[in-house]
Amino acid sequence: MxxxxxxxxxxxxxxxxxxxxxxxxxxxxxxxxxxxxxxxxxxxxxxxxxxxxxxxxxxxxxxxxxxxxxxxxxxxxxxxxxxxxxxxxxxxxxxxxxxxxxxxxxxxxxxxxxxxxxGTIQAYCLHVLSNDACLSIFTRHAFGAGDFITHPNLKDIGEKIVIRCKGLPLAAKSFGGLLRFKENPDEWKEVLNKNIWDIPKERSGIVPTLMFSYYHLPAHLKRCFAYCSIFPKDYEFKEQQLVLLWMAEGLIQPQEGEKEMEDLGKEYFQNLLSRSFFQQSNYDSSIFLMHDFINDLAQLVAGDIFFRMEERFGASKQRKIYKMARHSSQQGGGTKQFEAFSELTCLRTFIAFKLPQSAGCLAPEDPLQLLSKLQCLRVLSLSGYGIYKLPNSIGDLRHLRYLDLSDTPITSMPESITTLYNLQTLILEQCPYLKKLPSTFENLVNLRHLNILNTFSLEEMPPQISKLTCLRTLSHLVVGETSCSGVKELGPLLHLQGTLCISRLENVIEPRDARDAKLIEKSGLDGLLLEWSDNLNESKDRTSELDILSMLHPGGTLKELIIRCYGGARFPSWLRYSSFPNMVLLRIENCKKCTSLPPIGQLPSLKDLSIEGMDSVKNIGAEFYGENCYQTFRSLVTLYFKGMGEWENWISYGEFPHLQKLFIGDCPKLLGKLPNHLPLLEKVVIYGCWQLVVSISSFPELCQVEIERSKGVVRGGKVNFKSLNFMSVSTISEFTSRIKGSDMDGLTMVENLAIFKCKELAHLWTDDVGSLPQLPCLRVLKLEGCTKLVSLVAEKVEEQLQLGMPSMVREIKIQNCIVLESLPKAMMYNNTCLEYIQIVKCDSLLYFAKVQLPPTLKRLEIIHCKNMLVLLNGDNTNCSSNTSLLEYLYIENCPSLKSLTSSGELPVRLKQLSIRYCQKLETIAKRFEHNSFLEIIRISSCESLVSLPTGILSLCHIDEIDICNCATLVCFPEEELLTANLRLLQISGCEKMQALPNCIHRLASLQELQIKACPGILFFPEEGFPINLRSLVISDLNITEALFEWGLHRLTSLSRLVISGGCQHLTSFPEKKLPADSLTNLTIERFPNLETLSSEGFRSLTSLEQLRIEECGKLTSIPEDGLPFSLLKLIIYKCEKLTSFPENGLPLSLQQLSINRCPLLTLQGRNPFDEN
Incomplete structure (x- = not known):
């Protein structure tokens, strides 16, 4: 783009x-x-x-x-x-x-x-930048610098502006240029809230750049692109979904003799994709979306006939509805929003998008009441909403061509829907409660696409579906027990395309019915799933299933085939190479009575083969490879066997010349050996094969090996695995005898080694024959559950130092090695790459290291080491951490730990320190004077900690301090010079804490302050709170001052206030004004004597959006003058004496109301839900 x-x-x-x-x-x-x-x-x-x-x-x-x-x-x-x-x-x-x-x-x-x-080489497609990269561009154009160090007050707004850029460097440059050398936060907020199309073209390169792309489109693509303006920003869509919408709106009009509408629509889509109007999702190549600025462009060029409602009704940013609008979409909201559409009588498209992670936020009747007024509709989508049934009036929408009711709890459909003779697309995907379709469904003669995928309760198809000869998509055919809903109804449907699932094939009695389905004539099908139910009575005669499957011979164009729960003893003859030259995927699942696999080795294009749950197969041999055993599986890339309970032997008669991934799982009787010649095999995963000794001698291209719950693994001959970089062995019953040092000599390129639950393993590196080689490329080492592992390096080797661990290891994780006594000395001196160590549940470790930490270590985590006494145990004061590069230290559940270092000093480059549940910890460090890099300190549940190191509030880069449940901690140390950067301070559960730091008001950057369950704190500092606080949480303090003496009204930036418990004297709230202009979130809870809410106090809170009132047992009413008109969310919990809402009702702005355990509350006067 x-x-x-x-x-x-x-x-x-x-x-x-x-x-x-x-x-x-x-x-x-x-x-x-x-x-x-x-x-x-x-x-x-x-x-x-x-x-x-x-x-x-x-x-x-x-x-x-x-x-x-x-x-x-x-x-x-x-x-x-x-x-x-x-x-x-x-x-x-x-x-x-x-x-x-x-x-x-x-x-x-x-x-x-x-x-x-x-091009003669593949194009390089640029992707959007990361937020960090965009931020760097933005700040360089705004300040001439790469960050916000010189303008910390603008950082939050700037980061939000950069998020709007969505990775587009030109946008970051343009926004940064707009704000060049401007330091007023209001000017920055104006740009943040400004529509990109409102920025003058001479001041922004974005608008002309994107408009230029649009003007270069041919007319038919301009119309299709403009239609995309109905999609909300960040909405993800699929190609077929958009093509079907274009079809329904008549945007695709093929000339006589031209391609089908669907094919032409795909060309349109690919054309827009190639011009970067659409972007492919990073996680799924079949999903697409539009960049925010492209979405803005679509809205701009679409004009007033397209309308999209995304915000709450009446919001200032919401565009006014044009009564002649033709296409509209809506996201979220309730009845009031839907009423706004009732005047749009010319509407042709109405799509109600579900809010992200919401579960049907509409009442069932909300959108349905509109249908009688929207007689011109061609597109109607209510996907994801709480629709249980459709009214009969749905049949009055004579022009309707597209109806999407997917992901709804709909239980049935009215017969009147079959009068929608123009309907092209009906989507009922993932409707779990829908049991049947209308009996006169065959009247929908123009229906081209019927999607009932994952509609599992559907019992059978409606009768005479064979009359729907225009069908291109039929995702699922549920075979009924009657002949008019049987499989033969597929016969006349010659235009079917895509993937077809045929289930409940046990209802097919006569093989000739299967023949009459004429699958072999349906050349448009590229995927087929044939499925019998998996819960059939064992006594059922299933001998006819071979004849039935024989008659379900699909066409030769098939690319994917799945056969599931077939009950015959063998497979039909059509499942062989000559029938399917294009097949790339084949899955055979739970065909428990088949005693052999079909001869599929000659399928020339097969890339992915999965065999699962074949309980009667004991041997895999020549029959599997086909007639010519010397040229087999010539294209196969992935081979998967699972749950073959009786499989004993795999006799290899052919080659797998291109196999890259081999998975064998839960085949407990498999003895033999793997095929010998797998020249391109890259990944082997074997688990649950207890009798199998895995030989990897013939796999020179191996990159990844995972062996779990098997008998053993051997290398065999002198093969060098030049590509092997990951090896994992777990629960190998004969580890020491099966993995020999000589077997491992060829593993010099291994980068990632994981050994799990090998209980006989005592050392990894020794001077014995059974030792691992040096593994010079090893980067990651993981050990878990090796209960006899005493040390990584044997003592004799340890003494030589130079024969210790591989020097290039970057990451080590050791877990549940309960007799591990020490870590190698060489690791502390010679390793030049080690950056991360995690040790979990190694109960025999008394200390992590002597004298010094590994010189390059950046992250250290010690968890559940119950006997560890000290982290760094030096015998004298020369024990040094000054040369360490450690940045992150995390210690949890080490109940014997008394101190971190014997010298009382922490690594000087430490940035984050977290200590939890170390009950005997007495001291963290003597002082913090050399720890200027510290940014985060979190100390929790250290009951023996009496004091904090001096200098804790003077650290120049400190951003967050969180002290929790340290019962014996009395106070903060007195500080002279305070940090300018502390953003968050949280103190909770410190029973003996007597006071907050006296200098707290001087912490100019402090934005969030939480003080909870510190009963020893009786007063707030006289100077008050830091003036720039945005969030203040006060809970369970025995504060004797009246609330209005806290000075809250001076906190002009405060947006969140939580006061919980401790205000025994308070009968009315608030007593004085709160920060009226800034406060958006207010919680008051556990006020035992609170009787009323102050009308004057709440009227002044003009920005309040969320109010939570909990456990105020004497509160009887809400202010008669009402709550602020800005309120969006109201939560009331356990207010036993609250009897009513105001007669005037609740604010019309309210979007969410939650009431719980208020037994006397009645709805007096006007129902507060009428308008919400």
């Missing part, structure tokens, strides 16, 4: 000093949408000659350019090309063919069609 950095990247390459020495000549030409070969040639000629050329004859220009390029190694950048005409490109490129080998032409384009037409 525009603005993502294509030209910038090309400029960096072009201007790099290395290019000067590598290329003889360089040239740059900006092409743009008007492809002029003469103009481009003249520009290149001028670059290489440094002189202008006035000729306009292309032939003369190219002759001159050839002379300059002949025999020279050149770099030419053609920037921003749009033209896809191959003829034009072939003319332009002619002079370049005389250059020397190594010459390069680089193009930048927004259109992948251009890159595929011009």
């Amino acid at each position: 525009g603005g993502i950095g294509k030209t910038t990247l090309a400029q960096l390459v072009y201007n790099d000093e290395k290019m000067q020495s590598f290329f003889d000549l360089k040239a740059w030409a900006y092409v743009s949408e008007e492809f002029d070969a003469i103009k481009v040639t003249k520009t290149i000629l001028k670059s290489v000659t440094s002189t202008s050329c006035d000729d306009d004859d292309l032939n003369l220009l190219q002759v001159k350019l050839k002379e300059k390029l002949k025999g020279k190694k050149f770099l030419v950048i053609l920037d921003d090309i749009w033209n896809e005409n191959y003829h034009d490109w072939s003319i332009l490129r002619a002079p370049f063919e005389v250059g020397a080998p190594g010459s390069r032409i680089v193009i930048t384009t927004r259109n992948r069609g251009v890159s595929s037409m011009m």
